[in-house]
Amino acid sequence: MSTTSPEHPTAASDVVVESLIAALGDRVSLAESEREAARHDRSGYVSDGVPLAVVTPETIDDVQAVMRIATATHTPVVVRGAGTGLAGAAVAGHGEIVLSMLAMNRLLEVSRDDEYAVVQPGIINADLNEQLAPHGLWFAPDPASRAISTVGGNIATNAGGLLCAKYGVTREAVLGLKVVLADGRMLELGHRTVKGVTGLDLTALMIGSEGTLGVVVEATVRTRRLVPGAIAVISATFGSVEDAARASAVITASGLTPAVMELIGESALRHIAAHLGLPATGGSQLIVQFDGPGALAEADAALTSITSLGGIAVLSSDPVEAERLFALRRSFHPSIAVLGTVLIEDVCVPRSALPAMFATIGEIEARYGIEIPTVAHAGDGNLHPNFVFEGPEVPAEIWAAADEMFLAALRLGGTLTGEHGVGLLKRRWLRDELGEDQLELQRQLKRVFDPLGILGPGKVFGA
Amino acid sequence: MSTTSPEHPTAASDVVVESLIAALGDRVSLAESEREAARHDRSGYVSDGVPLAVVTPETIDDVQAVMRIATATHTPVVVRGAGTGLAGAAVAGHGEIVLSMLAMNRLLEVSRDDEYAVVQPGIINADLNEQLAPHGLWFAPDPASRAISTVGGNIATNAGGLLCAKYGVTREAVLGLKVVLADGRMLELGHRTVKGVTGLDLTALMIGSEGTLGVVVEATVRTRRLVPGAIAVISATFGSVEDAARASAVITASGLTPAVMELIGESALRHIAAHLGLPATGGSQLIVQFDGPGALAEADAALTSITSLGGIAVLSSDPVEAERLFALRRSFHPSIAVLGTVLIEDVCVPRSALPAMFATIGEIEARYGIEIPTVAHAGDGNLHPNFVFEGPEVPAEIWAAADEMFLAALRLGGTLTGEHGVGLLKRRWLRDELGEDQLELQRQLKRVFDPLGILGPGKVFGA
Known part of the structure; x- marks a missing residue:
């Protein structure tokens, strides 16, 4: 992570920004207002400085291009949806690339018979449910922010909401994910079936990982039939x-x-x-x-x-x-x-x-x-x-x-966070809940996905 | 893994067996019939030779002692429940320690108000439901083998069964786990609450890992109220x-x-x-x-x-x-x-x-x-x-x-295995479903948990 001030980017930062523009053109924004906005979320936390650029990919290829540049230049990347997070995981700081998923916001496929939908991560919860309604389906996770939050954000935090005691949290509503790794490779995790035990459940591991393991670029979500009756x-x-x-x-x-x-x-x-x-x-x-x-x-x-x-x-x-x-x-x-x-x-x-x-x-x-x-x-x-x-x-x-x-x-047998995540705000208590051994194991798992530590550095697991 | 024949154990095997007996006494069996039985499960697969010993721990301390000995001597360990597996993950071979969880078979705690139960892994599905019934509760995962299969085995394979289309698979029924790692340390994963997003979801990662990541020694499972009506x-x-x-x-x-x-x-x-x-x-x-x-x-x-x-x-x-x-x-x-x-x-x-x-x-x-x-x-x-x-x-x-x-x-958009697991039988198709990159990533995650490769060697991820 660069230590220069944003007002005077080093040649290295210039190289990163030039590479991004060469690869993604006008999907890279250097506008002060956009970079400044990415310093905030709804946690009250504000980052230490202005990020390098806000990149808004339109395709999976775009995301892969960004991650290849980030890996080649060791530049940190903060993945961001609607910025409604309450723990700071989507807050981007000095020297970081913001990967805004808001333009990848389409419903790609619906299967009424198999009760699933394939969506891009930037789709807004309320928009998804509006588009599912004509199929007689709905997506259950409903954080209080559902009018403005994204499904990708739901996945990042394993969001719950008002309905989850009866209808489950996000983990119960995701069958499979496409994920771009820190080095730009893409993995397809999970499946379209309601059951499946081939290998380790990396879909579940990704859900709630707050942008620290990879970039979710597509999700196959389980939908439910609209409830009839009173x-x-x-x-x-x-x-x-x-x-x-x-x-x-x-x-x-x-x-x-x-x-x-x-x-x-x-x-x-x-x-x-x-x-x-x-x-x-x-x-x-x-x-x-x-x-x-x-x-x-x-x-x-x-x-x-x-x-x-x-x-x-x-x-x-x-x-x-x-x-x-x-x-x-x-x-x-x-x-x-x-x-x-x-x-x-x-x-x-x-x-x-x-x-x-x-x-x-x-x-x-x-x-x-x-x-x-x-x-x-x-x-x-x-x-x-x-x-x-x-x-x-x-x-x-x-x-x-x-x-x-x-x-x-x-x-009382409880947990630090039911649905908001750890982000920056709860890092200091993570050890109290997980214990030292588990925290160290989790950090090692993070390093398997992201050996350079460029995905959301400092988030969840500490600096 | 030793290459000697079971009839002529090397000094090294002797040392392992002596250490086990010194630590666990009569909970270590060298009986030919028990060792021979552990070469089989219900997959039809038979291992290449007779394992070193069958250890039947009664406490978490016992399990930790076995794993410390296994790590110190680089001896492979195969965790085993009732042996009803259909893919070979519980089949123990030549030079391996069998860790039989059948004596750790108690229901430790029930909360009717919070709809959970704390169980040891060797409890039989049918026994658990019999003990839960007076509390008005039941445990939903019901593999066809429920009269003889263990909850630990359900967890190892993420078991489904006849009822899971409506009532969910094992992953949906487990809130938290105590797990002994390959080196004998114990971790407490998950929680007793119905929601929780503190750190990576290692509970979900353990479920369906078929004995390759750690030894489940206790589980907090979600129970359901007995369904009234017709x-x-x-x-x-x-x-x-x-x-x-x-x-x-x-x-x-x-x-x-x-x-x-x-x-x-x-x-x-x-x-x-x-x-x-x-x-x-x-x-x-x-x-x-x-x-x-x-x-x-x-x-x-x-x-x-x-x-x-x-x-x-x-x-x-x-x-x-x-x-x-x-x-x-x-x-x-x-x-x-x-x-x-x-x-x-x-x-x-x-x-x-x-x-x-x-x-x-x-x-x-x-x-x-x-x-x-x-x-x-x-x-x-x-x-x-x-x-x-x-x-x-x-x-x-x-x-x-x-x-x-x-x-x-x-x-057709499906998967190799809906509920039996990969074990030995489906290893050759794992790459077809996961792809090379994901398979290698899964192997690396396995090494984080088990750097010496002593837990179920050769199972799921290949030799």
Whole structure:
């Protein structure tokens, strides 16, 4: 990685840029605005400097050409989709090539009979589902950013989202991948069949690898048939977040399978109410959606649990009214963003540990004298505690509070990150979860794919 | 790997055996019968010689002690469960240590609320489900050998079975693993949460690695709630296997989700009838089971498709009668085993390609003048063509016919092995499916885990 300042590129940087332009022409941008934009994602992290160039390949050949140049010149490459990442893996710095996959955004093939689709990585989740709908199919991974995030980004982070407790995470939705390696060779991993055990499962290894092993240039994804029948949504208010968390744990423990189960913590609900100009009623909100033929029967059973645990609930099977009930949840991020800089966290615990995890967050709030507005995908034990602060840098005391929270999640049998990934933000805790031996083994596996260390250097595994 | 004959062990082999006995006492067996038994599995393959010893560890410490000795003495180790494998990965040869996991067979922990169980690898599938039933839970992977196969073996091959079109393969049922590496260190992979993206997904990489990367000593598996409600089974006779295959493809393409959909080919059905002393009615049989609250409605819809495609069908929702309908399918292996030596194959194609794959098998039968009795898990496009021959060795012409079949499956977008694994039997086709670059990369990944090449040497990746 070059150490020169971006204002005064060395001959070496010039050579890289000239090689890229010679090979890819106007698919290479040196525009200051584009290079500057690639220093950011949604993590709040900003890289140390401006990358060399933003290359926007249109074909697999283009990607291979970029990687051959990168390998020949030992130039680092950061693969980037829509830049909606929340951990910093797509943030590009000084001396790096940005490989933007946004122009490789087509749906290439659909098989309704075999329930798969072949897509380029830059396709936006919402666009894919719009194009699949006429075939009676949909793609289940649905991060909150689905209107603007890419399937390639889903694959990079093994994205989850609101629906994954019932419909699975990205790993369960990918059958095969075409991947360009650091040296420009292309591999075809996996298959189009629903089963297959020929050799090691490198498809699964790529999913969640955050751009550190190779560049995904095509994906065969599993699609699902659009669910016929009703939906039913319950929105319930509880006096405390622990009560709401207990109700969510009871709902899953009773064998019901919500398609969506979102929990809004107490301070989160207060900020949402303020943001929307609603009266501050206090307490915590649980929103549960069921779908499929048994939706109403399941919702009735859940309603019984909710009211017996002290929740005050409304049930609706009208899609418009249901959407209105979810509006509270969707207003969370805008309501917090106005308060200051936000560090969005992502711990995941066994579902039954949700009440304990919320209690721990409450203790940390009290001890540090801070608010940690929190929402959770309660169906799979995944919490998004938000730390709010002034200015661009995360203050030491916020890191200290986050550190306590991470270690508490690990103690409860949980994990640092349920769906956002490690990127830059969680590297310091990676050893706590994996242990020294596993971390070193993972670094060795990374070196097999990328011996020069040019793919996302410093991301996930450290410098 | 030693080249001495087992009758005259070298001093080196003596040293290994003495070290094992010193560390593990009577958990080391030198009995000829046990060592001889470990030369076999259900693939028909027999190893080149008798292994050094059969070690049956009772604890993780025992496994670590064995692997430390193996590493110190560069002695190969073959990990073995119940020996029900169909590809030869658990076959132990001359100079090798057999690590039998059968004594580590306990259910250690169950969480009903979080729907997981912690098990030792030697637990038998059927025993696990018997112990889970009082908790209202079950473990979905159900290879045909479930009465005698181990969960560790399921993990080694990423086992599927009859139910996996609806309920997923082993990879979808494993949350985390404890693995002892070749050098005796232990890693804890994965987690107890339903989501988690901290670092590379080594849990998924281990699943299906057939004993080549490490020794699984504990698994946290995802369990499911026992399905309430009715079952409904359809058994339908078609004039030809292509017609039956077309019906199965129509059933899945129409959005129905059978829990089980088994297809019995024409010569397979003839041999089953002869074996059971039934009149030979000819044709092909399709058996479809639905479960859950919508079972009967789904079965009615499937019945309409089946009869419109020329099938003659009976429908039953009586569990005893349903079991009788499945008896035909269960008689397949016994009916073929009496004919001679059997090579059980395992190709998988996209479901819509099932009719084409059956047609290709028919052409190969005609051209070679042989019968290839075939059954299929039609819900996921997985065929088990059986090659029958005289004597212990696979004749060259059978290999040639199998070779044509494998390449046809690959041409149809399929894979060499849907659920049995590569082991020894399918190594020669691995390059055809993976390509040279991916095969070499997989070998390098294997070396990261096992630099001395002592775990299952020669298995999957070749000598």
